Structure formats: C-alpha cells, structure tokens
Amino acid sequence: MTKKNEIKDKSFNPQAFEPKWQAKWEADKLYRAVIDESRPKHYALTMLPYPSGDLHIGHWYAMTPPDARARFKRMQGYNVMFPMGFDAFGLPAEGAAIKHNIHPKIWTYQNIERMEKQMRTMGAMFDWEREAISSDPEYYKWTQWFFIQLYKKGLAYRKKASVDWCPKDNTTLAREQVKGEDRVCDRCGTPVIKKELEQWFFKATKYADELLHFDGIDWPEFIKVSQTNWIGRSEGASVIFKTEAGDSIEIFTTRPDTLWGATFMVMSPEHPLVDKITTPENAQTVSEYKDQAAKQTDIQREAKDKEKTGVFTGGYAINPVNDERIPIWVADYVLMSYGTGAIMAVPAHDERDFEFARKFGLKIVPVIQPDGVELNGDTMEHAHEHEGVMINSGQFNGTPATNDKGLKNPAIKTVIEYLEEKGIGKRDVNYRYRDWLISRQRFWGAPIPMVHCEKHGWNPLPDEQLPVLLPDDITEWKPTGESPLKFHPTWKDSTCPICGEYAMRETDTMDTFMCSSWYHLRYLSPHNDKAPFDEAEYNYWMPVDTYTGGSEHANMHLLYFRFFHKALRDMGITEGGEPTMQLRNQGMVLAEDNSKMSKSKGNVVAPDVLVQKYGADTVRAYIMFFARWQQGAPWDSHGIEGTARWIRRVWTLFTDDASNSGTPASDEVKKNLRRRVHQTLKRVTYDFEHFEFNTIISSLMELLNDMYKAREAGAVGTPEWNEATEIYIKMLAPVAPHIAEELWTNHLEKPYSIHQQKWATVDESAAKDDTIEIPVQVNGKVRDKVIVSADASEEEIRNAALTSETIQKYLEGKEPKKVIVAKGRLVSIVI
RNA sequence: GCCGAAGUGGCGGAACAGGCAGACGCGCACGACUCAAAAUCGUGUUCCCUCCGGGAAUGAGGGUUCGAUUCCCUCCUUCGGCACCA
Numbered sequence: 001m002t003k004k005n006e007i008k009d010k011s012f013n014p015q016a017f018e019p020k021w022q023a024k025w026e027a028d029k030l031y032r033a034v035i036d037e038s039r040p041k042h043y044a045l046t047m048l049p050y051p052s053g054d055l056h057i058g059h060w061y062a063m064t065p066p067d068a069r070a071r072f073k074r075m076q077g078y079n080v081m082f083p084m085g086f087d088a089f090g091l092p093a094e095g096a097a098i099k100h101n102i103h104p105k106i107w108t109y110q111n112i113e114r115m116e117k118q119m120r121t122m123g124a125m126f127d128w129e130r131e132a133i134s135s136d137p138e139y140y141k142w143t144q145w146f147f148i149q150l151y152k153k154g155l156a157y158r159k160k161a162s163v164d165w166c167p168k169d170n171t172t173l174a175r176e177q178v179k180g181e182d183r184v185c186d187r188c189g190t191p192v193i194k195k196e197l198e199q200w201f202f203k204a205t206k207y208a209d210e211l212l213h214f215d216g217i218d219w220p221e222f223i224k225v226s227q228t229n230w231i232g233r234s235e236g237a238s239v240i241f242k243t244e245a246g247d248s249i250e251i252f253t254t255r256p257d258t259l260w261g262a263t264f265m266v267m268s269p270e271h272p273l274v275d276k277i278t279t280p281e282n283a284q285t286v287s288e289y290k291d292q293a294a295k296q297t298d299i300q301r302e303a304k305d306k307e308k309t310g311v312f313t314g315g316y317a318i319n320p321v322n323d324e325r326i327p328i329w330v331a332d333y334v335l336m337s338y339g340t341g342a343i344m345a346v347p348a349h350d351e352r353d354f355e356f357a358r359k360f361g362l363k364i365v366p367v368i369q370p371d372g373v374e375l376n377g378d379t380m381e382h383a384h385e386h387e388g389v390m391i392n393s394g395q396f397n398g399t400p401a402t403n404d405k406g407l408k409n410p411a412i413k414t415v416i417e418y419l420e421e422k423g424i425g426k427r428d429v430n431y432r433y434r435d436w437l438i439s440r441q442r443f444w445g446a447p448i449p450m451v452h453c454e455k456h457g458w459n460p461l462p463d464e465q466l467p468v469l470l471p472d473d474i475t476e477w478k479p480t481g482e483s484p485l486k487f488h489p490t491w492k493d494s495t496c497p498i499c500g501e502y503a504m505r506e507t508d509t510m511d512t513f514m515c516s517s518w519y520h521l522r523y524l525s526p527h528n529d530k531a532p533f534d535e536a537e538y539n540y541w542m543p544v545d546t547y548t549g550g551s552e553h554a555n556m557h558l559l560y561f562r563f564f565h566k567a568l569r570d571m572g573i574t575e576g577g578e579p580t581m582q583l584r585n586q587g588m589v590l591a592e593d594n595s596k597m598s599k600s601k602g603n604v605v606a607p608d609v610l611v612q613k614y615g616a617d618t619v620r621a622y623i624m625f626f627a628r629w630q631q632g633a634p635w636d637s638h639g640i641e642g643t644a645r646w647i648r649r650v651w652t653l654f655t656d657d658a659s660n661s662g663t664p665a666s667d668e669v670k671k672n673l674r675r676r677v678h679q680t681l682k683r684v685t686y687d688f689e690h691f692e693f694n695t696i697i698s699s700l701m702e703l704l705n706d707m708y709k710a711r712e713a714g715a716v717g718t719p720e721w722n723e724a725t726e727i728y729i730k731m732l733a734p735v736a737p738h739i740a741e742e743l744w745t746n747h748l749e750k751p752y753s754i755h756q757q758k759w760a761t762v763d764e765s766a767a768k769d770d771t772i773e774i775p776v777q778v779n780g781k782v783r784d785k786v787i788v789s790a791d792a793s794e795e796e797i798r799n800a801a802l803t804s805e806t807i808q809k810y811l812e813g814k815e816p817k818k819v820i821v822a823k824g825r826l827v828s829i830v831i
Numbered sequence: 832g833c834c835g836a837a838g839u840g841g842c843g844g845a846a847c848a849g850g851c852a853g854a855c856g857c858g859c860a861c862g863a864c865u866c867a868a869a870a871u872c873g874u875g876u877u878c879c880c881u882c883c884g885g886g887a888a889u890g891a892g893g894g895u896u897c898g899a900u901u902c903c904c905u906c907c908u909u910c911g912g913c914a915c916c917a
Contacts, residue, residue, distance in 0.1 A: 225836090251917080352917075701856075702855065822898090
C-alpha cells in the first residue's frame with residue numbers, strides 16, 4: 001500500500017489496483033457475513049449459475065447490479081449476506097462426458113474453478129465462505145434428505161402416468177419444462193412425446209390454491225400473472241350423470257347454469273369407463289377410435305384448427321336436472337388430464353361442443369337467451385357463450401346469467417345451491433396445474449434415495465446411509481432412455497431397510513430444480529453435516545429480502561421454490577409462507593443485432609476482454625448504465641467508451657488537484673455545489689432502492705460535470721468541496737468498488753475501507769433550490785420563463801408571470817380569462 | 832382467442848405525483864491542442880419552415896383537462912404467459 005510520503009501513482013491503472021484490492025478485501029474477510037443481532041440483516045440473493053464453462057456478459061448483468069445494491073444496503077447499515085454458488089448438476093456435463101469421455105464431475109468442477117476465478121474479477125461482495133455447490137455430496141445429501149421428508153409426509157409419491165418425454169435428452173420432464181404450442185423441451189427445443197411410465201412426483205397441486213396468493217410479497221406483476229395462468233384455477237361444479245349401463249360419470253363444468261342445455265356427453269378416449277359404457281354393436285368403432293387417438297401426439301390431437309372427431313358409444317346417460325336421455329360419445333377433444341376426463345356437452349353455449357354437435361347432427365338446445373335475439377338451436381351459427389337470461393331451465397327460467405365467472409355469477413350460484421340441495425352435484429374447483437414430475441433418467445443428478453424390495457416395495461433409505469453417492473467408475477454415458485446408473489455392475493445393489501434382504505436402488509436421479517429449490521437455505525450453513533441448515537442462521541437471515549434473477553424461471557424455479565418452502569413449512573422445517581419478500585427480474589442482454597446470444601452463434605460478449613481493457617469498475621458501471629436493468633437491451637460495444645471516459649474523468653478530478661484556478665470560489669459557487677451534491681445523493685439513494693441503476697450512473701455523470709465546473713470556479717479546498725468529494729466517492733463505491741477504494745484510501749487518505757463507511761445523509765435544506773425557473777404558458781404553449789424564489793407564494797408567481805414583458809405582448813392588453821398557478825411548477829394563462 | 836408488459840431523436844434511454852419532452856451517454860459534425868494521429872478538451876446535434884422568430888412531434892385515432900409521454904376509450908405493432916382446460 002502506498003505510504004504517505006511515497007509519490008502517489010496518478011496514472012489510472014485499474015489492472016493494477018483492482019486485483020490488489022480484491023486480494024486485500026478477501027484477506028480481511030471484508031464481506032464475510034456473520035450473525036450480528038445488533039444490526040438489521042439483509043439477505044440479498046441472486047440466482048445461482050450453472051457452471052457452463054465461462055462467465056459471459058449475461059452473468060455480469062445478473063450479478064453486478066444486485067451486488068451494487070447489496071453494497072448500498074450495507075453502507076446503509078444493514079448486515080448484508082450476498083452468497084454465491086453453483087447449480088452444478090445437469091445435462092451439459094453429461095453432454096461433455098459423452099463427447100470427450102470425461103466424467104461429468106471433472107468437467108463440472110473444472111468449470112466451477114474457472115468461473116469462480118472469473119467471478120472474483122467482478123469485485124463483488126460475495127461471501128465465498130458460504131458457497132454452496134449442489135453436486136457436492138455434502139449438499140446433495142440434504143437434497144436426498146428433503147426427498148425423504150417429502151416422501152414421509154406423503155408429498156412425494158410414485159405413479160404410472162402418461163408423461164412428457166424428451167427424445168433428444170432421453171428423459172422425462174416436468175410439465176413446466178415443456179414449452180409453448182409446439183410442446184418443446186425447455187432445454188433443447190425438441191418436441192416432446194408422451195410415454196406411459198412409472199415416475200416419482202411431488203404433490204405440488206396440494207398447494208395450488210395457496211400458490212395463487214401473493215399477499216405481502218413484492219413481486220413483479222407479470223410473474224404473478226404468469227404463475228396464476230400456469231396454475232389455471234377454474235371455479236365451477238362437479239355433477240354426477242347416471243348412465244343406463246349402471247355406472248355414473250362425474251363431470252366438471254364452469255357453467256352449471258347451462259346444465260339444462262346438456263344434450264350429450266363426451267368422454268376422453270382414455271376414460272376408464274369407456275369400454276363399460278360402449279354397447280356391443282359400437283365396440284368395434286370405439287376401439288378403433290381409441291387406437292387411433294393413442295397413436296397421435298398431443299400436438300396433433302390438440303391442434304386448435306383440427307376438425308372435431310369422435311364416435312358414439314351406443315350408451316346413454318340421464319341429464320340429472322331434466323331427466324332427458326342423452327347420448328354418450330367418445331372424442332379426443334376431451335382430455336383425460338383435465339377435470340374428470342368427461343364432460344357434459346352444451347352445444348348452444350360452448351363453441352367446441354357446438355362444432356361437434358353440428359358435425360354429428362346432435363341436438364342443440366339454447367338455455368341462455370341473450371338480450372334482443374332469439375336463439376334457435378336449428379339455425380344458430382355459433383354458440384352463445386355470454387350473458388343472458390336462463391330459459392328452458394324449469395324453475396330457473398328468468399334468472400340472469402352474467403359474464404362473471406364462478407359464484408359471482410347469480411345463475412351459477414343459484415344452480416350450484418340447487419345441485420347441492422338435490423345431492424346431484426357440488427361446488428368444485430379445478431386447476432390445470434399438475435404435480436411435479438421429478439424423476440430423470442440421467443446420471444448427473446442427485447440419486448433418488450429410495451430402494452425397492454420384492455417384499456416391502458419402495459422404501460426410503462435410513463438417514464445414516466445418506467448421501468447415496470454417485471459412482472466415479474462409470475464409463476458408458478450414452479443416454480439409452482434409462483439412467484446410466486442402471487448399467488453399473490454393483491451400484492444398484494442395496495438392502496431393504498425393513499427386512500434387510502436385497503433391494504434395488506432407484507436408478508433415476510432428481511430434476512435439478514429440486515436442488516435449486518432450497519439452495520438459499522444451504523447458504524445459511526453450507527458445511528453443516530448435522531442438518532440442511534443451522535437454525536440460528538435461519539432465524540437470523542431468513543426470509544430472503546431481495547431475490548434477483550431471470551424471468552424465464554417464472555413458471556419453473558420460481559414456482560418450485562415457493563412450493564418447496566410451503567411444503568417445508570408444513571413439515572415444521574421452515575417458517576412463513578414465502579421464501580422471499582421481494583423479487584426483481586433483470587432483462588436479457590441481446591447481441592448487437594438484437595438476436596439472442598449463444599455459444600453456437602458465436603456472438604457472446606466476453607467480459608474478460610472488457611475487464612482487461614477497461615477494468616472491472618467500468619464494465620460494472622456500463623452494465624448498469626446501458627439499459628434499464630429490468631428490461632435489458634442489445635449490447636452496444638461502442639457505448640462502453642462513454643462510461644470508461646466518465647470513470648477516467650472521476651480519476652482525473654480526484655487525483656489531479658493541481659489544476660484549481662487562482663480565484664477563490666464565491667459563496668454562490670459553494671452553495672450551488674452543495675445543493676447539487678445533496679440533490680444527487682437523494683436521487684441516487686432513491687434509485688438504488690428501486691433498482692434504477694441506469695439513472696444512478698447518469699446522475700453521477702452529471703454531478704461530475706458540475707464538480708469540474710466548480711473546480712474551474714475555484715471550489716477546491718473549500719469545506720463544500722471536501723464534502724462533495726467524500727459523498728461522491730461514497731456514491732461511487734457500490735458501483736465501482738475498486739476505484740472508490742483506491743481514491744478513498746490512497747488519494748484522500750481516509751480510513752480503510754470505503755466499503756465500511758456509512759452512506760451519507762441527505763441535507764434536505766441544502767438540496768432545496770433558492771430560485772426556480774417557472775415556465776409560463778399562454779393557451780397551452782410555453783411563451784416565457786420567469787425566475788422566482790423557491791418559496792414564492794402563488795400570488796407572487798402570478799404577478800411575475802403577468803408582468804413579464806413577453807407575456808404582456810401575448811395578452812395584448814386584454815384581461816386573461818383564467819390564470820392557473822401550479823405552485824413551484826408552472827403558470828398557465830388562458831386568453 | 833384470453834391474460835400481462837412495452838412502443839419517446841440515427842441508437843441506449845431520461846422526465847418526482849397531470850406541469851418546460853428528449854436529462855445522461857453513444858454516434859455524428861465542427862473547432863482547439865498536435866508535424867500528424869490517438870487521447871483529451873470545447874461547441875452543436877428531434878424534425879420542418881420564409882430560421883430576430885414560428886410550427887409539428889412521445890405507435891395511430893379520439894376523449895377528459897387551462898395543460899397529457901403520464902389518466903380514459905378504440906385500434907396497430909413487438910415481446911412474454913396460457914390455450915380444444917370443459
């Protein structure tokens with residue numbers, strides 16, 4: 001470190017001082033977060049990366065602005081924890097294993113080492129002693145332990161179901177991991193297929209209703225909406241229809257008010273009662289239809305422009321409200337995966353049923369009459385899906401049906417009450433949300449800690465046998481559709497925890513989203529081998545105060561994360577309903593041509609090169625400046641020059657004190673400087689709080705320009721100048737931690753470290769303007785500006801405006817019709 | 832089709848709470864320094880006109896208001912979620 005009597009290095013050389021400070025901060029454990037009851041805590045969490053190989057600009061974009069904010073919070077007096085780790089299980093490691101014949105573990109840990117090194121160049125305040133890596137046995141031991149807790153609580157179960165399968169990645173996927181209309185694998189973009197398989201699930205649907213509530217948490221609207229859509233809650237009724245074959249069919253409907261118009265029923269081809277309902281004469285056609293439906297993919301079956309198909313079963317049901325005998329059909333537009341897999345068809349009021357009825361000549365009976373038009377089942381061209389008055393519905397005729405959903409609709413409410421009274425139906429709610437399928441037929445994941453015994457079926461392994469370790473001696477990685485673990489000669493051999501006889505291990509591994517559902521807890525005590533986390537740490541740090549990350553996880557990680565927390569709460573492991581109070585999502589950094597950055601396109605911006613050229617501080621500042629953080633933007637490689645220039649100008653101003661001009665600063669200059677400093681401080685404080693990073697930088701740029709002018713005017717050396725310098729460096733510290741430290745400690749010779757200083761307080765009276773310029777509008781157009789004192793009364797402002805020469809000209813001696821004075825803002829004159 | 836977010840100069844973007852649209856920066860132009868270049872510094876930079884001055888303009892059109900980028904209605908475009916979900 002530079003001693004006082006040494007000659008200070010005035011050349012700007014971040015490549016020298018950045019690593020120097022990084023090393024010192026680390027040696028001094030400056031960012032170590034330990035429990036301190038005397039200070040309020042702040043847990044700043046940012047989504048942990050996958051160790052893909054190299055840190056790219058997207059990582060910097062995701063991590064450095066939240067780091068700046070965490071630093072700001074720390075200067076505000078919070079005890080801040082800002083941990084980092086790796087979501088280290090996952091497919092790319094297996095891809096590398098296949099390609100280069102290297103164990104996924106080796107590939108993963110090499111990448112982690114490289115990325116940690118790159119992360120250290122960011123100068124972030126990560127507490128590396130809290131680092132958690134999900135592929136470490138000490139970590140996945142507890143991932144497995146959580147699985148067992150969920151299993152014991154009945155929240156993990158095994159079932160055979162028609163599941164989504166990615167033919168490229170050779171594994172099953174959760175519903176959330178199948179995207180868009182084309183039903184493609186979220187990871188690789190390959191269209192998924194359906195397979196009938198027995199798999200492990202988490203009972204996420206148990207929390208469907210609770211997951212719809214976001215009370216008290218500050219999350220972006222679009223994430224809440226996205227999750228709400230995903231869960232897809234529908235209110236309605238379930239109704240039981242008796243059939244002539246003897247069995248009853250239960251259906252779900254959101255429109256029980258249209259029950260009287262149900263003129264037929266439709267069952268999904270997979271419905272278990274289809275064969276019983278089908279009469280012998282129709283058995284052949286129904287069976288052929290079922291076979292054909294089974295052959296089609298979901299995309300083919302569910303294509304919305306597809307013409308309706310279906311066959312008659314020969315069976316009949318009785319409409320419970322009017323005792324009409326109605327035919328039962330089988331059609332693939334009814335899905336087994338939603339509701340009960342059977343519907344009542346109301347062709348007059350449902351477009352899909354209408355289409356079907358027209359095609360097959362089925363009866364159409366209108367039961368909701370819209371205002372003004374008389375519906376006729378024989379001639380109508382579309383279903384009437386909106387409001388009207390109930391008709392053809394016996395005692396309910398005349399009841400108004402609104403466009404409201406659920407019980408808010410008087411017709412629906414009345415009919416549900418009637419159904420419940422008669423015992424033929426009840427109020428019901430359905431969700432499109434599905435349980436979380438967590439089995440993956442892949443190697444590089446946490447093994448599911450279950451064994452299967454001939455006699456005792458599936459059982460969890462006792463805690464002392466955890467972790468179930470992944471073997472190192474695997475040589476064949478090729479995906480076969482079954483986990484490579486299955487082909488290991490001995491790995492799957494285990495013993496039944498009940499009888500001690502031979503039992504076979506589950507060879508599937510867990511969805512990596514399981515690992516990331518609890519990493520925020522592991523950061524609390526990453527090396528604890530007695531428990532997943534330390535209770536004292538939990539009590540102090542949780543919940544997470546601010547969570548930042550990409551919005552692509554809206555319906556995946558962010559939903560799993562919430563589900564997990566609620567499930568743990570019900571097991572008494574965590575407290576409170578939500579893991580994090582505040583969520584903010586950064587946008588995406590696109591390539592300069594507006595396309596997505598990707599390794600394969602070779603358009604990824606490498607931060608390392610920029611750090612070498614400009615220094616980390618400049619890269620950090622530019623990342624905050626070049627776009628609205630929560631929105632993202634295409635990268636602009638020229639733009640960084642402006643930020644680099646600013647950083648150099650900061651350096652020059654604070655190191656080159658010789659250039660003060662001879663004339664001493666006037667009181668006016670000093671007062672103005674002080675005002676600008678406190679105005680900027682106010683703005684920067686607000687912007688940090690609100691994640692508005694781009695305007696933090698522009699405010700600092702403006703203040704710097706003002707400070708250069710103040711220097712010209714002789715302000716250097718005055719108390720106002722010294723205050724300005726101090727506050728400027730404090731505001732700079734979260735953004736550009738290295739240069740701030742270098743200037744603070746070495747050039748201003750203030751006590752190390754700038755990062756342990758207290759954030760400055762706004763002096764409101766100093767920030768206030770003395771005089772203000774008030775625009776004067778005549779008929780809505782600005783014609784003049786008058787200068788008045790900041791606390792001028794309405795009357796004074798009015799007079800100033802009306803007596804202005806320019807305004808007089810516009811008035812032409814006439815009396816204005818109206819004069820509006822917005823105090824401190826503007827005068828509007830109407831003539 | 833339903834739900835949500837967003838449309839402001841050549842570009843990224845700014846504008847507290849309905850009150851001067853375009854802060855800050857990139858780019859561009861001109862100038863200073865220099866033998867020259869880079870760097871640096873300075874000036875200008877929404878568009879149009881008959882340029883002391885005036886007019887238009889925040890996706891389009893309408894409305895409320897003395898006054899609208901901001902509030903309301905209709906529409907267009909882009910992005911994201913859902914979608915034969917009963």
